Amino acid sequence: MKAMAVSDLSLILSFALVLVPVAISWKEKLGLTRDIFYSVGRAIVQLVIVGYVLKFIMQVNNALLTLLMTLFIIFNAAWNANKRDPNPNRQLWQSIMALLIGTYITLGVLLLTQTVKLKPMQIIPITGMIAGNEMVAMGLCYKVLATGFHDQRQQVLEKIALGADVKTASMTILRRSIKTAMQPTIDSAKTVGLVNLPGMMSGLIFAGVDPVYAIKYQIMVTFMLLSATGLGAVIAGYLSYRNYFNKRSQLREEQ
Amino acid sequence: MALIELKQVSYRAGDQEILQDVSFAVEEGDYLTLTGPSGSGKSTTLKLIAGLISPNKGEIFYKGQNLDSLDLVQYRRQVSYCFQQPTLFDETVKDNLALPFAIRKQDFAEKRAQEALKQVDLSADYLDKKITTLSGGEKQRVALIRNLLFRPELLLLDEVTTGLDEESKQIVHQLIARVHQEGTTIVQVTHDQEELAASKQLLHMEKGGVLK
Ligand SMILES: Nc1ncnc2c1ncn2[C@@H]1O[C@H](COP(=O)(O)OP(=O)(O)O)[C@@H](O)[C@H]1O
Ligand SMILES: [Mg+2]
Numbered sequence: 001m002k003a004m005a006v007s008d009l010s011l012i013l014s015f016a017l018v019l020v021p022v023a024i025s026w027k028e029k030l031g032l033t034r035d036i037f038y039s040v041g042r043a044i045v046q047l048v049i050v051g052y053v054l055k056f057i058m059q060v061n062n063a064l065l066t067l068l069m070t071l072f073i074i075f076n077a078a079w080n081a082n083k084r085d086p087n088p089n090r091q092l093w094q095s096i097m098a099l100l101i102g103t104y105i106t107l108g109v110l111l112l113t114q115t116v117k118l119k120p121m122q123i124i125p126i127t128g129m130i131a132g133n134e135m136v137a138m139g140l141c142y143k144v145l146a147t148g149f150h151d152q153r154q155q156v157l158e159k160i161a162l163g164a165d166v167k168t169a170s171m172t173i174l175r176r177s178i179k180t181a182m183q184p185t186i187d188s189a190k191t192v193g194l195v196n197l198p199g200m201m202s203g204l205i206f207a208g209v210d211p212v213y214a215i216k217y218q219i220m221v222t223f224m225l226l227s228a229t230g231l232g233a234v235i236a237g238y239l240s241y242r243n244y245f246n247k248r249s250q251l252r253e254e255q
Numbered sequence: 256m257a258l259i260e261l262k263q264v265s266y267r268a269g270d271q272e273i274l275q276d277v278s279f280a281v282e283e284g285d286y287l288t289l290t291g292p293s294g295s296g297k298s299t300t301l302k303l304i305a306g307l308i309s310p311n312k313g314e315i316f317y318k319g320q321n322l323d324s325l326d327l328v329q330y331r332r333q334v335s336y337c338f339q340q341p342t343l344f345d346e347t348v349k350d351n352l353a354l355p356f357a358i359r360k361q362d363f364a365e366k367r368a369q370e371a372l373k374q375v376d377l378s379a380d381y382l383d384k385k386i387t388t389l390s391g392g393e394k395q396r397v398a399l400i401r402n403l404l405f406r407p408e409l410l411l412l413d414e415v416t417t418g419l420d421e422e423s424k425q426i427v428h429q430l431i432a433r434v435h436q437e438g439t440t441i442v443q444v445t446h447d448q449e450e451l452a453a454s455k456q457l458l459h460m461e462k463g464g465v466l467k
Contacts (some may be wrong), residue, residue: 155344163332165357
Protein backbone atom coordinates (compact mmCIF):
# COMPACT_ATOMS: atom_id res chain seq x y z
CA MET A 1 0.00 0.00 0.00
CA LYS A 2 3.02 2.32 -0.07
CA ALA A 3 2.26 3.58 -3.56
CA MET A 4 -0.88 5.22 -2.23
CA ALA A 5 0.63 7.34 0.51
CA VAL A 6 0.57 11.06 -0.11
CA SER A 7 2.89 12.97 2.18
CA ASP A 8 1.55 16.03 3.99
CA LEU A 9 4.11 18.15 2.25
CA SER A 10 3.13 17.05 -1.25
CA LEU A 11 -0.51 17.64 -0.35
CA ILE A 12 0.24 21.20 0.70
CA LEU A 13 2.26 21.79 -2.46
CA SER A 14 -0.54 20.38 -4.61
CA PHE A 15 -2.73 23.13 -3.18
CA ALA A 16 -1.09 25.22 -5.91
CA LEU A 17 -3.54 23.54 -8.30
CA VAL A 18 -6.38 25.42 -6.60
CA LEU A 19 -4.68 28.66 -7.59
CA VAL A 20 -5.27 27.80 -11.25
CA PRO A 21 -9.06 28.30 -11.19
CA VAL A 22 -8.55 31.25 -8.84
CA ALA A 23 -6.25 32.87 -11.39
CA ILE A 24 -8.75 32.16 -14.18
CA SER A 25 -11.58 33.60 -12.14
CA TRP A 26 -9.57 36.71 -11.37
CA LYS A 27 -8.35 37.19 -14.96
CA GLU A 28 -11.75 36.57 -16.55
CA LYS A 29 -13.64 38.46 -13.83
CA LEU A 30 -15.84 35.43 -13.13
CA GLY A 31 -16.34 36.34 -9.49
CA LEU A 32 -15.77 32.74 -8.44
CA THR A 33 -12.82 33.23 -6.08
CA ARG A 34 -14.84 33.20 -2.88
CA ASP A 35 -16.85 30.23 -4.05
CA ILE A 36 -13.72 28.26 -4.95
CA PHE A 37 -12.11 28.83 -1.55
CA TYR A 38 -15.37 28.04 0.19
CA SER A 39 -15.87 24.79 -1.71
CA VAL A 40 -12.24 23.72 -1.23
CA GLY A 41 -12.46 24.51 2.47
CA ARG A 42 -15.69 22.62 2.76
CA ALA A 43 -14.30 19.61 0.89
CA ILE A 44 -11.29 19.48 3.21
CA VAL A 45 -13.38 19.72 6.37
CA GLN A 46 -15.92 17.15 5.15
CA LEU A 47 -13.25 14.69 4.06
CA VAL A 48 -11.27 15.00 7.28
CA ILE A 49 -14.39 14.32 9.33
CA VAL A 50 -15.44 11.45 7.09
CA GLY A 51 -11.91 10.03 7.26
CA TYR A 52 -11.97 9.88 11.03
CA VAL A 53 -15.56 8.61 11.18
CA LEU A 54 -14.78 5.85 8.71
CA LYS A 55 -11.62 4.94 10.57
CA PHE A 56 -13.61 4.67 13.77
CA ILE A 57 -16.40 2.59 12.20
CA MET A 58 -13.93 0.24 10.58
CA GLN A 59 -12.07 -0.25 13.82
CA VAL A 60 -15.25 -0.95 15.77
CA ASN A 61 -16.49 -3.20 12.94
CA ASN A 62 -20.02 -3.35 14.31
CA ALA A 63 -22.87 -4.41 11.99
CA LEU A 64 -25.38 -2.04 13.57
CA LEU A 65 -23.03 0.90 13.29
CA THR A 66 -22.36 0.02 9.65
CA LEU A 67 -26.09 -0.11 9.00
CA LEU A 68 -26.53 3.29 10.65
CA MET A 69 -23.81 4.70 8.45
CA THR A 70 -25.53 3.40 5.29
CA LEU A 71 -28.80 4.94 6.48
CA PHE A 72 -26.99 8.23 7.00
CA ILE A 73 -25.60 8.09 3.45
CA ILE A 74 -29.02 7.20 2.04
CA PHE A 75 -30.76 9.98 3.91
CA ASN A 76 -28.25 12.55 2.71
CA ALA A 77 -28.58 11.36 -0.87
CA ALA A 78 -32.38 11.49 -0.59
CA TRP A 79 -32.24 14.99 0.82
CA ASN A 80 -30.13 16.15 -2.11
CA ALA A 81 -32.15 14.31 -4.76
CA ASN A 82 -35.32 15.84 -3.35
CA LYS A 83 -33.78 19.30 -3.47
CA ARG A 84 -33.17 18.85 -7.18
CA ASP A 85 -36.88 18.34 -7.85
CA PRO A 86 -38.26 21.60 -9.31
CA ASN A 87 -41.83 20.65 -8.34
CA PRO A 88 -43.00 22.76 -5.38
CA ASN A 89 -45.15 19.79 -4.31
CA ARG A 90 -42.19 17.41 -4.08
CA GLN A 91 -42.18 14.90 -1.23
CA LEU A 92 -39.01 14.00 0.64
CA TRP A 93 -40.35 10.59 1.69
CA GLN A 94 -40.52 9.55 -1.98
CA SER A 95 -36.81 10.16 -2.47
CA ILE A 96 -36.04 8.33 0.76
CA MET A 97 -38.18 5.39 -0.34
CA ALA A 98 -36.55 5.20 -3.78
CA LEU A 99 -33.05 5.35 -2.31
CA LEU A 100 -33.77 2.86 0.47
CA ILE A 101 -35.20 0.29 -1.92
CA GLY A 102 -32.72 0.89 -4.75
CA THR A 103 -29.68 0.83 -2.48
CA TYR A 104 -30.62 -2.09 -0.27
CA ILE A 105 -31.80 -4.34 -3.11
CA THR A 106 -28.54 -3.74 -4.99
CA LEU A 107 -26.51 -4.16 -1.85
CA GLY A 108 -28.49 -7.27 -0.93
CA VAL A 109 -27.72 -8.94 -4.24
CA LEU A 110 -24.03 -8.10 -3.87
CA LEU A 111 -24.02 -9.62 -0.39
CA LEU A 112 -25.99 -12.72 -1.35
CA THR A 113 -23.69 -13.44 -4.27
CA GLN A 114 -20.79 -12.76 -1.90
CA THR A 115 -19.40 -10.16 -4.26
CA VAL A 116 -18.89 -7.95 -1.26
CA LYS A 117 -18.55 -8.90 2.37
CA LEU A 118 -20.44 -7.54 5.31
CA LYS A 119 -17.50 -5.44 6.43
CA PRO A 120 -17.70 -1.68 6.88
CA MET A 121 -14.57 -1.35 4.76
CA GLN A 122 -16.50 -2.71 1.77
CA ILE A 123 -20.12 -1.86 2.56
CA ILE A 124 -19.68 1.83 3.24
CA PRO A 125 -17.81 2.90 0.10
CA ILE A 126 -20.06 0.70 -2.03
CA THR A 127 -23.18 2.22 -0.45
CA GLY A 128 -21.76 5.66 -1.14
CA MET A 129 -21.21 4.82 -4.78
CA ILE A 130 -24.66 3.30 -5.19
CA ALA A 131 -26.51 6.08 -3.40
CA GLY A 132 -24.49 8.80 -5.10
CA ASN A 133 -25.26 7.53 -8.58
CA GLU A 134 -28.89 6.92 -7.69
CA MET A 135 -29.14 10.45 -6.40
CA VAL A 136 -27.90 11.84 -9.71
CA ALA A 137 -30.26 9.61 -11.69
CA MET A 138 -33.24 10.58 -9.53
CA GLY A 139 -32.43 14.26 -9.76
CA LEU A 140 -32.34 13.90 -13.53
CA CYS A 141 -35.63 12.02 -13.49
CA TYR A 142 -37.27 14.80 -11.44
CA LYS A 143 -35.95 17.49 -13.76
CA VAL A 144 -37.17 15.77 -16.92
CA LEU A 145 -40.57 15.18 -15.31
CA ALA A 146 -40.85 18.87 -14.50
CA THR A 147 -39.87 19.88 -18.03
CA GLY A 148 -42.34 17.36 -19.43
CA PHE A 149 -45.25 18.56 -17.32
CA HIS A 150 -44.42 22.11 -18.33
CA ASP A 151 -43.87 21.60 -22.07
CA GLN A 152 -46.58 19.00 -22.51
CA ARG A 153 -49.08 20.50 -20.11
CA GLN A 154 -51.80 20.87 -22.74
CA GLN A 155 -51.38 17.25 -23.86
CA VAL A 156 -51.78 16.01 -20.31
CA LEU A 157 -54.88 18.16 -19.90
CA GLU A 158 -56.37 16.74 -23.10
CA LYS A 159 -55.88 13.20 -21.87
CA ILE A 160 -57.36 14.02 -18.48
CA ALA A 161 -60.33 15.69 -20.16
CA LEU A 162 -60.93 12.56 -22.21
CA GLY A 163 -61.22 10.58 -18.98
CA ALA A 164 -57.70 9.19 -18.63
CA ASP A 165 -56.49 8.52 -15.10
CA VAL A 166 -53.44 10.46 -13.96
CA LYS A 167 -51.10 7.58 -14.68
CA THR A 168 -52.23 7.12 -18.27
CA ALA A 169 -52.11 10.87 -18.81
CA SER A 170 -48.52 11.01 -17.51
CA MET A 171 -47.16 7.86 -19.14
CA THR A 172 -45.35 9.50 -22.07
CA ILE A 173 -43.62 11.96 -19.77
CA LEU A 174 -42.88 9.36 -17.12
CA ARG A 175 -41.27 6.96 -19.59
CA ARG A 176 -39.05 9.64 -21.00
CA SER A 177 -37.97 10.77 -17.56
CA ILE A 178 -36.96 7.29 -16.47
CA LYS A 179 -35.18 6.66 -19.75
CA THR A 180 -33.26 9.93 -19.55
CA ALA A 181 -32.30 9.20 -15.95
CA MET A 182 -30.87 5.79 -16.84
CA GLN A 183 -29.17 6.83 -20.06
CA PRO A 184 -25.94 8.29 -18.63
CA THR A 185 -25.20 5.09 -16.71
CA ILE A 186 -25.88 2.97 -19.77
CA ASP A 187 -23.79 5.28 -21.95
CA SER A 188 -20.86 5.33 -19.58
CA ALA A 189 -20.94 1.52 -19.43
CA LYS A 190 -20.26 1.61 -23.17
CA THR A 191 -17.07 3.65 -22.86
CA VAL A 192 -15.84 2.39 -19.52
CA GLY A 193 -12.11 1.69 -19.71
CA LEU A 194 -11.82 3.29 -23.15
CA VAL A 195 -12.56 6.88 -22.24
CA ASN A 196 -13.09 6.99 -18.53
CA LEU A 197 -11.22 4.99 -15.96
CA PRO A 198 -13.77 5.11 -13.17
CA GLY A 199 -12.92 5.99 -9.59
CA MET A 200 -13.08 2.50 -8.19
CA MET A 201 -10.77 1.05 -10.79
CA SER A 202 -8.42 4.04 -10.81
CA GLY A 203 -8.20 3.85 -7.06
CA LEU A 204 -7.26 0.18 -7.06
CA ILE A 205 -4.69 0.61 -9.81
CA PHE A 206 -3.35 3.68 -8.03
CA ALA A 207 -2.95 1.62 -4.90
CA GLY A 208 -0.85 -0.85 -6.83
CA VAL A 209 -3.44 -3.58 -7.45
CA ASP A 210 -3.05 -5.70 -10.59
CA PRO A 211 -5.25 -4.07 -13.30
CA VAL A 212 -6.67 -7.44 -14.28
CA TYR A 213 -7.86 -7.83 -10.73
CA ALA A 214 -9.14 -4.25 -10.65
CA ILE A 215 -11.38 -4.71 -13.67
CA LYS A 216 -13.32 -7.41 -11.86
CA TYR A 217 -14.36 -4.83 -9.35
CA GLN A 218 -15.16 -2.40 -12.11
CA ILE A 219 -17.40 -4.93 -13.83
CA MET A 220 -19.21 -5.44 -10.55
CA VAL A 221 -19.55 -1.68 -10.14
CA THR A 222 -21.00 -1.40 -13.65
CA PHE A 223 -23.66 -4.01 -12.86
CA MET A 224 -24.36 -2.44 -9.53
CA LEU A 225 -24.81 1.08 -10.91
CA LEU A 226 -27.12 -0.10 -13.68
CA SER A 227 -29.31 -1.77 -11.08
CA ALA A 228 -29.21 1.11 -8.63
CA THR A 229 -29.90 3.94 -11.08
CA GLY A 230 -32.60 1.87 -12.77
CA LEU A 231 -34.38 1.12 -9.51
CA GLY A 232 -33.92 4.65 -8.19
CA ALA A 233 -35.27 6.29 -11.34
CA VAL A 234 -38.23 3.92 -11.70
CA ILE A 235 -39.33 4.21 -8.07
CA ALA A 236 -38.77 7.97 -7.88
CA GLY A 237 -40.56 8.50 -11.20
CA TYR A 238 -43.58 6.36 -10.36
CA LEU A 239 -43.96 7.96 -6.94
CA SER A 240 -43.41 11.58 -7.90
CA TYR A 241 -45.44 12.11 -11.09
CA ARG A 242 -48.52 12.12 -8.88
CA ASN A 243 -47.29 15.25 -7.16
CA TYR A 244 -48.32 17.15 -10.28
CA PHE A 245 -51.96 16.29 -9.62
CA ASN A 246 -54.34 16.86 -6.75
CA LYS A 247 -56.58 14.27 -5.13
CA ARG A 248 -59.35 14.97 -7.63
CA SER A 249 -57.14 13.87 -10.52
CA GLN A 250 -56.78 17.46 -11.65
CA LEU A 251 -53.49 18.80 -12.98
CA ARG A 252 -52.28 21.42 -10.51
CA GLU A 253 -51.77 25.02 -11.61
CA GLU A 254 -48.19 25.93 -12.43
CA GLN A 255 -46.58 28.22 -9.87
CA MET B 256 -83.71 16.77 -12.22
CA ALA B 257 -81.20 18.88 -14.08
CA LEU B 258 -78.32 17.14 -15.81
CA ILE B 259 -75.93 19.81 -14.54
CA GLU B 260 -76.59 22.43 -11.94
CA LEU B 261 -74.23 25.16 -10.77
CA LYS B 262 -75.13 26.67 -7.41
CA GLN B 263 -73.42 29.96 -6.53
CA VAL B 264 -70.14 28.86 -7.98
CA SER B 265 -67.09 31.07 -7.47
CA TYR B 266 -63.65 30.47 -8.88
CA ARG B 267 -60.44 32.26 -8.05
CA ALA B 268 -57.02 31.92 -9.67
CA GLY B 269 -54.38 33.42 -7.41
CA ASP B 270 -55.97 36.62 -6.14
CA GLN B 271 -58.05 37.11 -9.28
CA GLU B 272 -61.76 36.48 -8.88
CA ILE B 273 -62.78 34.91 -12.19
CA LEU B 274 -66.30 33.75 -11.41
CA GLN B 275 -68.58 35.05 -8.69
CA ASP B 276 -71.76 33.30 -7.59
CA VAL B 277 -72.61 31.75 -10.92
CA SER B 278 -75.80 29.71 -10.95
CA PHE B 279 -77.53 28.00 -13.84
CA ALA B 280 -78.82 24.60 -14.85
CA VAL B 281 -78.57 22.46 -17.95
CA GLU B 282 -81.42 20.04 -18.59
CA GLU B 283 -81.05 16.74 -20.37
CA GLY B 284 -81.34 17.24 -24.14
CA ASP B 285 -80.48 20.96 -23.96
CA TYR B 286 -78.37 22.70 -26.55
CA LEU B 287 -77.12 25.68 -24.60
CA THR B 288 -74.96 28.46 -26.00
CA LEU B 289 -72.72 30.54 -23.77
CA THR B 290 -71.40 33.80 -25.13
CA GLY B 291 -69.78 36.98 -23.85
CA PRO B 292 -66.62 39.03 -24.10
CA SER B 293 -63.20 37.48 -23.99
CA GLY B 294 -62.01 36.98 -20.42
CA SER B 295 -65.51 36.83 -18.94
CA GLY B 296 -64.97 33.30 -17.66
CA LYS B 297 -66.66 31.08 -20.25
CA SER B 298 -63.81 28.60 -20.58
CA THR B 299 -63.44 28.52 -16.81
CA THR B 300 -67.13 27.67 -16.51
CA LEU B 301 -66.82 24.76 -18.94
CA LYS B 302 -63.68 23.47 -17.21
CA LEU B 303 -65.52 23.56 -13.87
CA ILE B 304 -68.38 21.55 -15.35
CA ALA B 305 -65.87 19.11 -16.86
CA GLY B 306 -64.28 18.53 -13.45
CA LEU B 307 -60.90 19.78 -14.67
CA ILE B 308 -60.89 22.38 -11.92
CA SER B 309 -63.02 22.71 -8.80
CA PRO B 310 -64.88 25.74 -7.45
CA ASN B 311 -63.48 27.66 -4.49
CA LYS B 312 -67.05 28.23 -3.35
CA GLY B 313 -70.41 26.81 -4.31
CA GLU B 314 -71.36 23.44 -5.71
CA ILE B 315 -71.84 21.67 -9.00
CA PHE B 316 -74.32 18.81 -9.31
CA TYR B 317 -74.47 16.12 -11.96
CA LYS B 318 -77.82 14.32 -11.96
CA GLY B 319 -78.31 15.54 -8.41
CA GLN B 320 -74.91 14.35 -7.17
CA ASN B 321 -72.26 16.75 -5.98
CA LEU B 322 -69.15 16.51 -8.17
CA ASP B 323 -67.05 16.36 -5.00
CA SER B 324 -68.56 12.97 -4.25
CA LEU B 325 -67.97 11.51 -7.71
CA ASP B 326 -64.97 9.73 -9.20
CA LEU B 327 -63.96 12.48 -11.59
CA VAL B 328 -61.96 10.19 -13.87
CA GLN B 329 -65.11 8.20 -14.64
CA TYR B 330 -67.20 11.36 -14.73
CA ARG B 331 -65.06 12.95 -17.45
CA ARG B 332 -65.87 10.04 -19.75
CA GLN B 333 -69.51 11.13 -19.58
CA VAL B 334 -68.98 14.86 -19.51
CA SER B 335 -66.50 15.53 -22.28
CA TYR B 336 -64.71 18.83 -22.71
CA CYS B 337 -63.28 19.92 -26.06
CA PHE B 338 -60.64 22.61 -25.63
CA GLN B 339 -60.64 26.01 -27.22
CA GLN B 340 -57.31 25.25 -28.91
CA PRO B 341 -57.07 21.50 -28.84
CA THR B 342 -53.70 19.79 -28.99
CA LEU B 343 -53.23 16.35 -30.44
CA PHE B 344 -50.88 14.21 -28.39
CA ASP B 345 -48.22 11.57 -29.04
CA GLU B 346 -47.37 10.86 -32.69
CA THR B 347 -50.13 9.74 -34.99
CA VAL B 348 -53.86 10.28 -35.38
CA LYS B 349 -54.26 6.68 -34.31
CA ASP B 350 -52.53 7.38 -30.98
CA ASN B 351 -55.18 10.00 -30.35
CA LEU B 352 -58.14 7.86 -31.28
CA ALA B 353 -56.75 4.86 -29.39
CA LEU B 354 -56.73 6.60 -26.02
CA PRO B 355 -60.53 6.57 -25.49
CA PHE B 356 -60.44 2.80 -26.04
CA ALA B 357 -57.38 2.22 -23.88
CA ILE B 358 -58.77 4.07 -20.88
CA ARG B 359 -61.90 1.90 -21.05
CA LYS B 360 -59.72 -1.23 -21.24
CA GLN B 361 -61.04 -1.99 -24.70
CA ASP B 362 -59.17 -3.08 -27.79
CA PHE B 363 -58.78 -0.42 -30.41
CA ALA B 364 -61.61 -0.84 -32.94
CA GLU B 365 -60.04 0.32 -36.16
CA LYS B 366 -63.32 0.15 -38.11
CA ARG B 367 -65.03 2.43 -35.65
CA ALA B 368 -62.18 4.89 -35.71
CA GLN B 369 -62.28 4.94 -39.51
CA GLU B 370 -66.02 5.54 -39.50
CA ALA B 371 -65.58 8.38 -37.06
CA LEU B 372 -62.97 9.91 -39.34
CA LYS B 373 -65.40 9.61 -42.24
CA GLN B 374 -68.02 11.52 -40.24
CA VAL B 375 -65.70 14.53 -40.30
CA ASP B 376 -64.76 13.97 -43.93
CA LEU B 377 -61.32 12.47 -43.31
CA SER B 378 -60.32 9.30 -45.12
CA ALA B 379 -59.32 6.07 -43.39
CA ASP B 380 -55.62 6.54 -44.16
CA TYR B 381 -55.56 9.53 -41.84
CA LEU B 382 -55.22 7.01 -39.04
CA ASP B 383 -51.50 6.58 -39.67
CA LYS B 384 -50.75 10.22 -40.38
CA LYS B 385 -48.35 12.07 -38.14
CA ILE B 386 -50.15 14.78 -36.20
CA THR B 387 -47.55 17.34 -37.29
CA THR B 388 -48.66 16.98 -40.91
CA LEU B 389 -52.30 17.94 -40.23
CA SER B 390 -53.81 21.36 -40.93
CA GLY B 391 -55.55 23.34 -38.18
CA GLY B 392 -58.99 22.33 -39.38
CA GLU B 393 -58.02 18.67 -39.59
CA LYS B 394 -56.57 18.75 -36.08
CA GLN B 395 -59.74 20.27 -34.70
CA ARG B 396 -61.85 17.60 -36.40
CA VAL B 397 -59.67 14.77 -35.06
CA ALA B 398 -59.82 16.35 -31.61
CA LEU B 399 -63.59 16.44 -31.79
CA ILE B 400 -64.09 12.81 -32.75
CA ARG B 401 -61.70 11.88 -29.96
CA ASN B 402 -64.38 13.18 -27.61
CA LEU B 403 -67.15 11.40 -29.50
CA LEU B 404 -65.90 7.85 -30.13
CA PHE B 405 -67.79 6.95 -27.01
CA ARG B 406 -70.84 9.18 -26.90
CA PRO B 407 -70.79 11.36 -23.79
CA GLU B 408 -73.91 12.42 -21.92
CA LEU B 409 -72.78 16.00 -22.07
CA LEU B 410 -70.48 17.56 -24.64
CA LEU B 411 -68.77 20.84 -23.75
CA LEU B 412 -67.53 22.71 -26.79
CA ASP B 413 -65.20 25.65 -26.24
CA GLU B 414 -65.16 27.80 -29.40
CA VAL B 415 -64.39 24.73 -31.45
CA THR B 416 -65.16 26.42 -34.76
CA THR B 417 -63.18 29.60 -34.11
CA GLY B 418 -60.53 30.03 -36.78
CA LEU B 419 -61.75 27.11 -38.89
CA ASP B 420 -62.13 27.36 -42.64
CA GLU B 421 -65.69 27.39 -43.92
CA GLU B 422 -65.59 23.76 -45.04
CA SER B 423 -64.31 22.42 -41.70
CA LYS B 424 -66.85 24.54 -39.90
CA GLN B 425 -69.76 23.04 -41.84
CA ILE B 426 -68.48 19.53 -41.23
CA VAL B 427 -68.20 20.20 -37.50
CA HIS B 428 -71.69 21.76 -37.41
CA GLN B 429 -73.18 18.70 -39.06
CA LEU B 430 -71.48 16.33 -36.67
CA ILE B 431 -72.57 18.29 -33.60
CA ALA B 432 -76.14 18.47 -34.86
CA ARG B 433 -76.17 14.71 -35.36
CA VAL B 434 -74.68 14.05 -31.92
CA HIS B 435 -77.33 16.27 -30.35
CA GLN B 436 -80.08 14.49 -32.22
CA GLU B 437 -78.77 11.18 -30.98
CA GLY B 438 -79.29 12.33 -27.42
CA THR B 439 -76.14 14.08 -26.24
CA THR B 440 -76.70 17.28 -24.31
CA ILE B 441 -74.54 20.15 -25.53
CA VAL B 442 -73.13 23.31 -23.98
CA GLN B 443 -71.14 25.39 -26.42
CA VAL B 444 -69.19 28.61 -26.14
CA THR B 445 -69.08 30.73 -29.26
CA HIS B 446 -68.73 34.20 -30.78
CA ASP B 447 -69.74 33.01 -34.22
CA GLN B 448 -72.67 35.08 -35.56
CA GLU B 449 -74.13 32.16 -37.46
CA GLU B 450 -74.01 29.88 -34.43
CA LEU B 451 -75.47 32.59 -32.20
CA ALA B 452 -78.31 33.17 -34.61
CA ALA B 453 -79.10 29.46 -34.73
CA SER B 454 -79.05 28.94 -30.98
CA LYS B 455 -82.33 28.62 -29.11
CA GLN B 456 -81.00 28.78 -25.57
CA LEU B 457 -78.57 31.62 -25.08
CA LEU B 458 -76.72 32.66 -21.94
CA HIS B 459 -74.74 35.86 -21.97
CA MET B 460 -71.78 36.16 -19.65
CA GLU B 461 -70.20 39.39 -18.44
CA LYS B 462 -66.92 39.83 -16.60
CA GLY B 463 -66.91 37.87 -13.34
CA GLY B 464 -69.36 35.38 -14.73
CA VAL B 465 -72.50 37.50 -14.39
CA LEU B 466 -75.24 35.89 -16.43
CA LYS B 467 -77.94 37.64 -18.44
N1 LIG C 1 -55.36 29.51 -14.40
C1 LIG C 1 -55.54 30.82 -14.46
N2 LIG C 1 -54.71 31.65 -13.80
C2 LIG C 1 -54.88 32.98 -13.84
N3 LIG C 1 -55.86 33.58 -14.52
C3 LIG C 1 -56.72 32.81 -15.20
C4 LIG C 1 -56.61 31.39 -15.21
N4 LIG C 1 -57.60 30.90 -15.97
C5 LIG C 1 -58.27 31.96 -16.43
N5 LIG C 1 -57.76 33.10 -15.98
C6 LIG C 1 -58.27 34.46 -16.22
O1 LIG C 1 -59.66 34.43 -15.97
C7 LIG C 1 -60.36 35.19 -16.89
C8 LIG C 1 -61.40 34.35 -17.57
O2 LIG C 1 -60.76 33.38 -18.38
P1 LIG C 1 -61.58 32.42 -19.36
O3 LIG C 1 -62.47 31.58 -18.55
O4 LIG C 1 -60.60 31.74 -20.22
O5 LIG C 1 -62.43 33.47 -20.20
P2 LIG C 1 -63.15 33.32 -21.60
O6 LIG C 1 -63.12 31.90 -21.99
O7 LIG C 1 -64.51 33.85 -21.37
O8 LIG C 1 -62.37 34.17 -22.55
C9 LIG C 1 -59.33 35.77 -17.83
O9 LIG C 1 -59.03 37.09 -17.39
C10 LIG C 1 -58.14 34.87 -17.67
O10 LIG C 1 -56.95 35.57 -17.89
MG1 LIG D 1 -62.29 30.88 -23.62
